[in-house]
Amino acid sequence: xxxxxLEFADxxxxxxxxxxxxxxxxxxxxxxxxSWTDREDFREALAATLAKSREDRRVLxxxxxxxxxxxxxREAVERGQREIGVDADADGEHGPAELDVDVLRExxxxxxxxxxxxxxxxxxxxxLAIAAFGRQGEGSGVIGVDVQRIRRTLxxxxxxxxxxxxxxxxxxxxxxxxxxxxxxxxxxxxLIERTGALPPSKPLRELDRALPSGATQxxxxxxxxxxxxxxxxxxxxxxxxxxxxxxxxxxRRTMRTSLQTGGVPLELRHRPRRPRRPELxxxxxxxxxxxxxxxxxxxxxxxxxxxxxxLRSFVFVERISEVTDVFERERSFDAVSRAISGDAGVADVxxxxxxxxxxxxxxxxxxxxxxxxxxxxxxxDARTNGRDAHAAVFGHIAARAGRTFxxxxxxxxxxxxxxxxxxxxxxxxxxxxxxxTTRQLEGFVEAIADLRPPARST
Amino acid sequence: xxxxxxxxxxxxxxxxAAGYLAGGSTALVSFLASRLGKPVLVEGPAGxxxxxxxxxxxxxxxxxxxxxxxxxxLDEAKALYEWNYRKQLLRIQAEAAPDGEAGRGWNEVRDDxxxxxxxxxxxxxxxxxxxxxxxxxxDEIDKTDQEFEAMLLEVLSDFQVSIPELGxxxxxxxxxxxxxxxxxxxxxxxxxRRCLYLWLDYPDVERELEIVRLHAPGLSQDxxxxxxxxxxxxxxxxxxxxxxxxxxxxxARALLLLGAEDLDGAMLEQTMSVIVKHRTDLDLVxxxxxxxxxxxxxxxxxx
Numbered sequence: 001x002x003x004x005x006l007e008f009a010d011x012x013x014x015x016x017x018x019x020x021x022x023x024x025x026x027x028x029x030x031x032x033x034x035s036w037t038d039r040e041d042f043r044e045a046l047a048a049t050l051a052k053s054r055e056d057r058r059v060l061x062x063x064x065x066x067x068x069x070x071x072x073x074r075e076a077v078e079r080g081q082r083e084i085g086v087d088a089d090a091d092g093e094h095g096p097a098e099l100d101v102d103v104l105r106e107x108x109x110x111x112x113x114x115x116x117x118x119x120x121x122x123x124x125x126x127x128l129a130i131a132a133f134g135r136q137g138e139g140s141g142v143i144g145v146d147v148q149r150i151r152r153t154l155x156x157x158x159x160x161x162x163x164x165x166x167x168x169x170x171x172x173x174x175x176x177x178x179x180x181x182x183x184x185x186x187x188x189x190x191l192i193e194r195t196g197a198l199p200p201s202k203p204l205r206e207l208d209r210a211l212p213s214g215a216t217q218x219x220x221x222x223x224x225x226x227x228x229x230x231x232x233x234x235x236x237x238x239x240x241x242x243x244x245x246x247x248x249x250x251x252r253r254t255m256r257t258s259l260q261t262g263g264v265p266l267e268l269r270h271r272p273r274r275p276r277r278p279e280l281x282x283x284x285x286x287x288x289x290x291x292x293x294x295x296x297x298x299x300x301x302x303x304x305x306x307x308x309x310x311l312r313s314f315v316f317v318e319r320i321s322e323v324t325d326v327f328e329r330e331r332s333f334d335a336v337s338r339a340i341s342g343d344a345g346v347a348d349v350x351x352x353x354x355x356x357x358x359x360x361x362x363x364x365x366x367x368x369x370x371x372x373x374x375x376x377x378x379x380x381d382a383r384t385n386g387r388d389a390h391a392a393v394f395g396h397i398a399a400r401a402g403r404t405f406x407x408x409x410x411x412x413x414x415x416x417x418x419x420x421x422x423x424x425x426x427x428x429x430x431x432x433x434x435x436x437t438t439r440q441l442e443g444f445v446e447a448i449a450d451l452r453p454p455a456r457s458t
Numbered sequence: 459x460x461x462x463x464x465x466x467x468x469x470x471x472x473x474x475a476a477g478y479l480a481g482g483s484t485a486l487v488s489f490l491a492s493r494l495g496k497p498v499l500v501e502g503p504a505g506x507x508x509x510x511x512x513x514x515x516x517x518x519x520x521x522x523x524x525x526x527x528x529x530x531x532l533d534e535a536k537a538l539y540e541w542n543y544r545k546q547l548l549r550i551q552a553e554a555a556p557d558g559e560a561g562r563g564w565n566e567v568r569d570d571x572x573x574x575x576x577x578x579x580x581x582x583x584x585x586x587x588x589x590x591x592x593x594x595x596x597d598e599i600d601k602t603d604q605e606f607e608a609m610l611l612e613v614l615s616d617f618q619v620s621i622p623e624l625g626x627x628x629x630x631x632x633x634x635x636x637x638x639x640x641x642x643x644x645x646x647x648x649x650x651r652r653c654l655y656l657w658l659d660y661p662d663v664e665r666e667l668e669i670v671r672l673h674a675p676g677l678s679q680d681x682x683x684x685x686x687x688x689x690x691x692x693x694x695x696x697x698x699x700x701x702x703x704x705x706x707x708x709x710a711r712a713l714l715l716l717g718a719e720d721l722d723g724a725m726l727e728q729t730m731s732v733i734v735k736h737r738t739d740l741d742l743v744x745x746x747x748x749x750x751x752x753x754x755x756x757x758x759x760x761x
Contacts, residue, residue, distance in 0.1 A: 018647065020651060022651055023651065026494070026496065026654070029494050030490050030494060030654075033489070033490055033493045033494065034466065034486065034489075034490070040482065041466060041486055044482065044483040044486045044487070045486060045490065047483065047655070048483065048486070048487045048490060048654045048655055048656060049490075049654060049655075051655055052499075052647075052650040052651070052653075052655045053501075053644075053650070053655070054501065054641075054657050056655075057655070057657055
């Protein structure tokens with residue numbers, strides 16, 4: 001079993017979990033204490049010792065499922081065993097012989113709604129469904145397609161998320177997902193049995209490993225990254241402290257000190273360098289072309305406001321509008337987004353972004369406050385809808401501000417296609433980043449920390 | 459130094475007897491913690507019984523609970539040990555007083571003012587130097603800074619404390635260590651590596667019903683189920699602060715005190731403040747849940 005476990009740990013590492021030797025030793029120690037025959041205990045013991053966060057736990061569960069399922073199947077293939085067939089395994093009285101799709105549909109729905117269907121029961125139902133479905137001869141051979149077809153045949157619908165309209169036909173989503181997992185699992189098993197070989201193992205899909213999360217959880221993730229950002233920005237000033245050569249001599253204090261040595265200025269006194277207090281100007285595009293991203297951006301902004309005191313935020317579509325006070329007034333994210341979409345008054349007539357005009361207005365509004373201590377962060381897709389980009393004005397802003405960063409919610413591939421004028425703005429920025437997940441946001445934070453002043457753009 | 463728990467099942471029963479209904483992995487992890495002597499890192503939303511788990515472990519194993527509440531700025535003088543400066547000073551004055559012999563007196567004094575007699579043990583040190591094994595609870599570890607975590611590493615992995623003037627104080631007994639975190643900050647890898655990990659989440663309806671009925675025995679089955687279903691529904695809303703288990707227990711007790719016969723929209727309106735603690739949340743709950751209660755959409759499964 002030890003080599004198996006090492007393989008398992010290897011697989012976990014491939015999925016990006018940090019599993020060290022010490023964790024493995026713990027796992028072995030833990031497995032000495034629990035019985036190996038109980039699948040639940042076995043998995044929990046591994047989870048407690050190997051997975052060190054909620055995300056890791058989720059990945060471990062998925063990998064565990066996949067790994068030991070495959071391991072068992074491989075064993076079966078090697079030994080040439082075949083299952084006796086679905087018929088014998090399904091419970092006796094409702095054997096597939098007299099299986100009626102309608103009856104089956106009722107039973108499955110009942111099991112899914114009742115919350116009391118055990119794991120094994122669900123699996124049996126999944127097998128029955130596959131058997132009934134197979135008889136209709138619609139199997140496509142592609143597992144993903146088949147799962148969806150089976151679900152449709154059974155008429156299973158997930159509940160609407162907001163519980164507003166309780167539909168007696170629908171079933172709870174988690175239960176449905178669980179059922180689908182069983183169906184998928186059984187289909188895979190059948191496929192392996194037919195072909196007598198294991199399909200190549202695939203890495204987990206990003207979608208699968210993501211936690212089933214609500215908006216608040218995403219918000220929490222963003223907050224975590226932003227807290228990191230704050231640390232990075234706050235410590236940035238310190239790096240310069242060592243270079244006293246470039247600091248300014250404090251004449252007054254030098255003269256004072258020289259009095260001790262009879263008026264001879266033996267020691268130069270420098271003016272202390274004040275650590276940089278980051279002043280942030282964040283401009284956030286909230287137009288329709290970035291609708292999907294703007295919720296994310298607003299949550300970034302929301303988190304920034306929690307962390308930085310000297311922060312002014314602006315939202316823009318056609319015109320720009322300062323929303324600093326909205327964020328300061330409203331604590332909850334929902335209220336903020338409502339207030340902004342309600343009365344920020346950023347869309348004029350067309351509702352299309354006009355970057356050029358935004359720069360002009362921004363410059364007008366804050367030009368006196370911008371100095372080398374301030375950082376400007378733009379969140380937007382740089383799609384001007386064919387209007388004048390006014391890159392020179394943006395260049396002027398960037399020149400006045402200490403640092404300028406651009407976060408673009410589109411993949412780099414799409415930049416400069418169509419009406420995107422990213423190339424016009426890019427040379428003025430200290431860094432441009434594609435950014436639509438929290439992980440990329442983390443990348444942004446890291447890049448900021450590494451960026452040396454002379455290295456313009458990436 | 460025998461482990462207090464013999465099997466997973468027995469751990470579960472013992473915790474149950476101590477008033478803590480352990481979920482699937484909780485009993486297993488507690489059992490492993492006592493067998494392997496590794497600290498447990500418990501994470502989860504506020505109010506799911508993380509701290510309570512440590513207390514229950516202490517009750518179940520008959521050990522004393524030593525608690526270290528973490529907060530920002532907590533340092534080793536408050537967590538590990540401190541020298542009793544005043545006592546040291548008195549000692550110096552008492553010993554070094556005779557004139558002329560100041561030199562000799564000082565040499566003697568210097569050696570013994572850094573003895574155990576002058577040491578003020580703080581929670582961590584007292585936990586590992588206790589004669590009888592204890593349960594050590596380090597609560598809300600995510601509230602401290604990373605430096606403090608680093609300081610914990612020695613205690614957690616080797617169960618010892620190095621005091622420069624004294625040497626290493628090794629543990630006399632191995633405590634069960636429970637660290638709790640609200641996940642407000644990512645803990646360092648080094649700390650996590652030394653711990654078993656347990657994620658506690660809100661329980662499902664059945665379990666929560668059991669918990670509520672354990673702590674508010676007077677509540678009828680129907681009423682309890684209805685209450686728990688409402689609480690679960692409230693949790694599903696996107697609230698600032700979702701109600702914790704402790705709050706559903708409080709609510710059950712409040713309803714008992716009020717002698718409520720049934721949980722309907724009006725009752726919810728009056729007692730809602732027990733489970734919802736934000737003005738904006740109150741409106742949201744009244745709007746989304748209150749209506750359903752009045753229309754009798756909740757609690758149908760019970761009848």
